[in-house]
Amino acid sequence: MTARTGKPGTAGRNKAPASAKASTAQRPQRTLAEAAAEARALAEAEQMSPEGWGFVDTIDRRDFMRLTATGLLISFSVKPLKGMARPVWNPANLQRPSPDFNAFVHIAANDRVTVLVGKVEMGQGVMTSLPQMAAEELNVAIDKVDVVMGDTELCPFDMGTYGSLSTRTLGPVLRAAAAEGKAVLMQMASEKLGVPVAQLEVVDGVVRSTTDRSKRVSYGELTAGKRIERKVDGAAALEKVGDFSVMGISAPRRDAPEKVTGKAKYAGDMILKGALHARLLRPPAHGATLKSVDTSEAERQPGVRVVKVDEIVAVLHAHRDEADKALKLVKAEWNPSPSTLNDKNIFEHLEKAAPEGRAEQQAGDVAAGERAAATVVSTKYLKGYVAHSPMETHSAAVEIAPDGKVTVWAGTQTPFPLQTQVARALKVPTEKVRVIVPYVGGGFGGKSASAQAIEAARLAQAAGVPVRVIWDRSEEFFYDGFDPATVINIKSGLTAAKKIAFWDYEVIAAGNRGAEHFYDIPHHRTVVRGRWGGTQDGLHPFAVGPWRAPGANANCFARESHIDALAAKAVADPVQFRLDNFARDASGERMRRVLETAAKKFGWTSRPTPSRSGSMGLGVACGIDAGTYVAGIAEVRVNKATGEVKMERVVIAQDMGVVVNPVGALQQLEGCIVMGLGYTLTEELRFRNGEVLDKNYTSYTLPRFSWVPKIEAVFVENNELPPQGGGEPAIILVGAMVGNAIFDATGVRMTQLPLTNARVKAALA
């Protein structure tokens, strides 16, 4: 059903052309510091550009033209969301004011519909939900719709798959494009059948007269032998929610059959003839520099090749486990890292080193509010670095054909930026590089950067053979773009009437996502110091980047913990306290509806917090993320003797606008809860002087089966609103729900994530 592209081709498995080798040899030696400086300069340029939303018109369209030589082709563009005019992640520093088009819908003579988008499937289910939307608007069965994703040669430019944007921004225009396609086909059918459009209907891709059903013609018959191109002008009417026959109904996942049989291919599964696995020499610490290296013993091993390209020292072997063994034989001496930071002193460092902030949300006079307050609560909230840790480590395979064409199979969230990066690294024109993204084994933001693919490309060029790079788990922990450690300072207080008097909020290093509150507070200020990503010289000891709902997990933990503390000061029911204090506007109303839904589903009975039951607590939290409003209540068991915390039951109510694929949305929500338990309970990177001490799962613990609570979800109906994000919202609540539940059970406020057994035990002692 699904047109997947990108099986390793049969062409071009020979050595790279001599010219490629020569250019490698001539390239000036570049030190690690110079490479870092270049990366910094690129990233700085990105930060300064007012419009970084890029487009590169370098697609080799020959294959695409062949595919679409006849039929109806609708191209359409996606306008960036308000507030997202700049991409959140632009590693290649792509520049162009606005895209011409972002996706295609093609209707072929054989009645098949093809959706071509540059997004990638990494488990979030867009391979299913995007065709659902096209099928809905075109009135065809979903199994007539194919999808081609993540191929720089076939799909139009896309900045990347992140920010819960696929359904949110691509969805409406994809629907508009399909609706436009239907309008064009109806007009053609009207002319062909001699029936006015108003008297035509479409049933599964066949246009027929409503008065004379013998007058009928299929989409394919209309487009056969013709080539028609249209751009979406936005005039076509979309299907109304009440008329949906494909959207809003759970569709079978298209990736399911391949994934349960082991046939689904990931980048590391691309076995190219003659390919060698490469293992790269890595520094022991961030900031360590190479003093000397001796590869002679590795080179003596049968089948091993040692390849050095600029700063890369790699051992290559046809078998990955033999390459592992050879890498252990490479002897290297390193100058130590100058870093003196570790997972304990990092917070003090961040407070000192973070740039001055500015108020992103502000009203009234915070000082006056504080003077008027009857009670003041001031708290510092902390959260450590968290790894993405997708089960598939960064993997890539690269083959360079005799004609110089570079094909990259990579597990990446950003195929088009990667195409540009590879072209720059190899000093070849962008159109000579094709990036194909097979299934991605989890991304969560961590595969926005794809250094492994650039490494594989450089080694393939230097070695003259196809090269596979599959990072080891220790490399994954070392080179991850971590969710940054964060300090959040909140000072707030209550009036004598138990209303929130003022709110002074400072977030350091987590960025602004989720920092803004949605409460009715006369005097407030939200100051954001430092972002969650990009280059921030000296602020972090290693790379940081987008992690599922970047920054919002820390911001939501701090805000909702603090609101809970205020509720306790007011001796109030934490649900009612929130309802009483939500902003008096449409946003506050929407949040009220969501929290009331969660409370009803949970069976909430009014009671002040803390209840001090000692062993069982209830925790409430609310948040807004990716356009979705979400509220949750969790029941959490606390073992005072061991500090162990177990979420037993959680209820989530979520208003995400139109729900395209209910079961897909539910899967994402469940994933949010389980993954959220990681950053909440155990996940915190340990490091010292540039060395990442967590090298594998022996010391860094991901959520396990026994942690999983009973998860109950309600999607609050809001069909007036187009689909909003679903992959991230619920995760932001988990830390605050658990922290608030511990407080409810014990009266002790936890202020540092993760809430490890040791921390909880110590706090309760």
Next chain:
Amino acid sequence: MPSISFTLNGKPATLDTAPDRRLLWVLRDDLGLTGSKFGCGIGSCGACTVMVDGKATRSCTTALSAVAGKKVTTIEGLADGEKLAPVQEAFLDHLGFQCGYCTSGMIVTGHALLEQNPKPTREQIVQGMERNYCRCGAHPRIVDAIEAASKTPTVGGGR
């Protein structure tokens, strides 16, 4: 180099390669069976799980020599032709996956679990799967799937 023979997915396999090679990479690199995945390389995460004589085994830490003369079953060998094993069917029905990368290991572990204990309690399933990691958070559906598979009459009939 001595050759090592074993039964792979019901068929004889003989390899002339170093006996201390890791089974995972022999399967993937030498035999082209890429369904078993690399996740951690130290037997922690379970993405590489295969069955050796019916027992769930981490292929990334298993030496090739350790499977000489034994029966190795990978995700590719669970189905009987077009007919999926009950656990595979149940993963389809219950959507016990998202990105799919841990899925082979989950299904093989679940299959082996049911071969050892055809009618496990939900708690026994959770304990049996505890050492397999999934980052997407498909856990609730994986447990549902294995529980459902345990209730199908044909379970335990796999290789």
